[in-house]
Amino acid sequence: MSMVLLALLLLAFGAGTSVLLARRRSVALAAALLFSVFASIACVAGALQTLRGSLSGPSAFHWLLPLGEFRLALDGLSAWFLLMIGIVGLATAIYSWGYLQGGKGSDANRAYPPLFCTLLAAMVLTVCAGDALVFLIGWELTSLSAFFLVGLNAQDPQA
Numbered sequence: 001m002s003m004v005l006l007a008l009l010l011l012a013f014g015a016g017t018s019v020l021l022a023r024r025r026s027v028a029l030a031a032a033l034l035f036s037v038f039a040s041i042a043c044v045a046g047a048l049q050t051l052r053g054s055l056s057g058p059s060a061f062h063w064l065l066p067l068g069e070f071r072l073a074l075d076g077l078s079a080w081f082l083l084m085i086g087i088v089g090l091a092t093a094i095y096s097w098g099y100l101q102g103g104k105g106s107d108a109n110r111a112y113p114p115l116f117c118t119l120l121a122a123m124v125l126t127v128c129a130g131d132a133l134v135f136l137i138g139w140e141l142t143s144l145s146a147f148f149l150v151g152l153n154a155q156d157p158q159a
Contacts, residue, residue: 001046001056001057001058001059001072001073001074002046002056003042003043003045003046003049004042004043004046004072004074004082004124004128005059005072006039006042006046007039007040007042007043007046007086007121007124008039008121008124008125010035010036010038010039010042011035011036011039011117011118011120011121011124012117012121013035014031014032014033014034014035014036014039014113014114014117015032015113015114015117015118015121016114017031017032017035018031018032018113018114018117019114022110025109025110028110028113029096029097029100029109029112029113030097031113032113032114032116032117033093033094033096033097033113033116035117036089036090036092036093036116036117036120037090037093037094039089039117039120039121040085040086040087040089040090040093040120041086041090042086043082043083043085043086043089043124044083044086044087044090046074046079046082047074047079047080047082047083047086048079048083050074050075050076050079050082051076051079051080051083056074057073058071058072058073058074058130059071059072059073059130060130065133067133068131068133069131070134071129071130071131071134072125072128072129072130072134073128073129073130074128078127078128081127082124082127082128085120085123085124085127089120089123092116093116096112096116100112109152111148111152112149112152115145115148115149115152116145116149118141118145119141119142119145119146119149121141122138122139122141122142122145123138123142124138125137125138125141126138126139126142
């Protein structure tokens with residue numbers, strides 16, 4: 001479970017760093033993709049650790065909502081999904097650098113790094129949710145970030 005928490009933390013830092021560095025597109029893209037690569041590796045490592053049989057208990061954190069605790073859990077099924085998210089996230093992060101020309105593309109590409117980190121974090125949150133509220137938050141973040149990522153190239157006639 002510690003690798004999942006590390007992945008979520010890295011993706012949050014990647015999104016935040018890319019927002020802070022938004023004026024320098026190539027640096028923001030490089031930072032976000034670097035954080036995404038390390039987070040994807042952490043997801044793969046956490047999934048493989050769980051699939052090898054070292055299951056850890058759920059992690060619970062207190063939060064300001066009066067609806068209980070923020071719980072994350074990783075079992076065998078969620079580990080398989082986490083493994084796929086890590087592998088595809090790693091491949092996408094590597095491919096994105098060339099696809100976006102190292103951050104030298106259009107202004108729409110400025111929104112890509114934080115949205116990509118948010119999408120990965122939301123997918124990890126969805127498969128590792130320990131209760132219904134965390135699952136719904138992860139699901140909605142996945143839907144919203146995917147919606148905005150699809151709409152980035154709306155001006156491109158080939159998109």
